[in-house]
Amino acid sequence: MVAGFPARKEYAVMKNFLHITDLTADEILSLFQLAAKTKARLKNRDDYRPFQGLSLAMIFAKPSARTRISFETGFYRLGGHALYLGPNDIGIGKREAVKDIAQVVSRFNDIIMARLFDHQYVVELAKHATVPVVNGLTDYNHPCQIMADMFTIYERRGHLDDLKVAFLGDGNNVVHSWLRLAARLPFGLAVACPKDYQPDPETVALAQKANLSEIIVTHDPTSAVVGADVVYTDVWASMGQKEEAGERRARFQGFQVTEQLMAGTGKESWFMHCLPAERGIEVTDEVMDAPYSIVFDQAENRMHIQNAIMLTLLGKG
Ligand code: CP
Ligand code: NVA
Numbered sequence: 605m606v607a608g609f610p611a612r613k614e615y616a617v618m619k620n621f622l623h624i625t626d627l628t629a630d631e632i633l634s635l636f637q638l639a640a641k642t643k644a645r646l647k648n649r650d651d652y653r654p655f656q657g658l659s660l661a662m663i664f665a666k667p668s669a670r671t672r673i674s675f676e677t678g679f680y681r682l683g684g685h686a687l688y689l690g691p692n693d694i695g696i697g698k699r700e701a702v703k704d705i706a707q708v709v710s711r712f713n714d715i716i717m718a719r720l721f722d723h724q725y726v727v728e729l730a731k732h733a734t735v736p737v738v739n740g741l742t743d744y745n746h747p748c749q750i751m752a753d754m755f756t757i758y759e760r761r762g763h764l765d766d767l768k769v770a771f772l773g774d775g776n777n778v779v780h781s782w783l784r785l786a787a788r789l790p791f792g793l794a795v796a797c798p799k800d801y802q803p804d805p806e807t808v809a810l811a812q813k814a815n816l817s818e819i820i821v822t823h824d825p826t827s828a829v830v831g832a833d834v835v836y837t838d839v840w841a842s843m844g845q846k847e848e849a850g851e852r853r854a855r856f857q858g859f860q861v862t863e864q865l866m867a868g869t870g871k872e873s874w875f876m877h878c879l880p881a882e883r884g885i886e887v888t889d890e891v892m893d894a895p896y897s898i899v900f901d902q903a904e905n906r907m908h909i910q911n912a913i914m915l916t917l918l919g920k921g
Contacts, residue, residue, distance in 0.1 A: 608762045609637040620730040621913050622739045624747045624784040625810070632788055636755050638921050639905070639912035646681055646908070653683025654920040660686040661713040662740070663694055663705075663729075665720045666843045670879060671740045671748070674907035675717050682911060687713065697725055706732035715914060721844055736917035738910070743777060743844060744804075748913065749878045750781035752905040754789070756898060757834060759905070760874070768792035770832035770869070772825045772859050773886055774852070775803030778838045778878050783807045787814035794820040796828035798855050825859050832869045836876040837861045837886045853885065861887040866896070874898045 610633045618626065627635070645652045660679040662672065676686040696705055696718075702725050709716055710733045718737060720726050723744035730737035739747055758764055768791065771779055775797040783803060786793045787810055795803060802808075802821060811819050822828055829835055840856045841849040866873060875887070875897040883889050891897060915921040 609640045609758070610634075618736075618917055620737045621747060621917065622726055622730055622737065623745060624750060624781055625787055627788065629788050632751070632754075632785075635751065635909065635912045635916065636758050638915060639755050639908040640759070642682075642911045642915065643905075643908040654915060655679055655682040655684030655918070658684040658714040658918065659712070660684060660914070661689060661709045661716045662686055663689045663696060663709070663716065663718040663720070664740075665691050665696055666741070668719055668740070670903050670906055671717075671719055674903075674910055675740065678907040678911045679914065682915075684714075696720060696729075697722065702728040703732040705729070707734070710734040715918060738913060738917070741777060743842075745780045745784070746777045746878065747781050747784070748906060748910050749778060750785050751913070752909045753836070753876060753878070753902055754785060755909045756876075756902050756905045757874075759901075760898065761833075764789060764791060767834075768794065768832045769834045769836055770794045770796065770829045771836045772796045772828065772861060772865075773837045773856065774801050774840050774842065775821075776838060776842050779803045780807045782836075783811040783819070786817035786819055787811045788816070790816045792818045792831075794822065794828040794832065796822050796825040796859065798859065799823055801852075801855065825865060826868055829865060829868045829873075830870060832873055833871070834874050834876050835861055835866055835869060838878055839880070839882055840886050856886070859886070861891050863888065863890050863894070866891060866894075872896070876902055879903055
């Protein structure tokens, strides 16, 4: 038991981790507790090798720094072997059908992590795989990231009471995972996006229907940040949208996170970003480098929450 985190309860082993809403609130909090415990063990350099003899297949259709490093290093540090399969190794859905890849990779490996474009591909991969599948980002969502982010907030605050998160920028995959988290844990979530760049309306409706968190979707970044404990942003053009970057820069004027915007929260707030950041575009250098910026804690915690997710999926949590 790590002080400050809720006690873990016993749960049926989850089959896959594709969306935050695949979990109950208790399961999410339980993963935070396990992540804190595993993080402490790794920091302490304990001889803890629950993944000994196991292998993780990492399928990447898109680029990555944090996701690859955190999954590979995390699995290795817990005693296992991780295999990187890049865009030129597996042409998922192009060179070979998703369901065939799912079955082949399952014959060699104990668990799969996939970063893909089409969200339906990760759903199909999980349907046909005979081993657990973890979603390492799709065009639709990024559940490991937002689990790491909320774990980081929990670690800092020691609780999630009266929390308000303001997200400024594109209504993208990262926002969809924030919305799905708001359908499971209660907190305030204000999302400010330019017109035509709002999050998926069905995901907003899903979060609002849960009737748990106060959710605001607006076009006004200044009002969105008032009272926020966390101001969060992400790139304005995600992977696969880079040719739209010029147009998006014009449409997103006023959404850059500046020191002035941070002061607009009216309280001491943290700045968060999933990274990679485009410094000088969606966030200024001053904010990225400020003492209230916790972007590298978020990055580090990717490894610890993902270890907790994989330990649970493999029945070793
Ligand atoms: N935040 C994140 O997923 O980073 P990478 O794209 O570098 O993996
Ligand atoms: N929204 C970004 C997140 C990167 C981690 C993208 O999809 O490129």
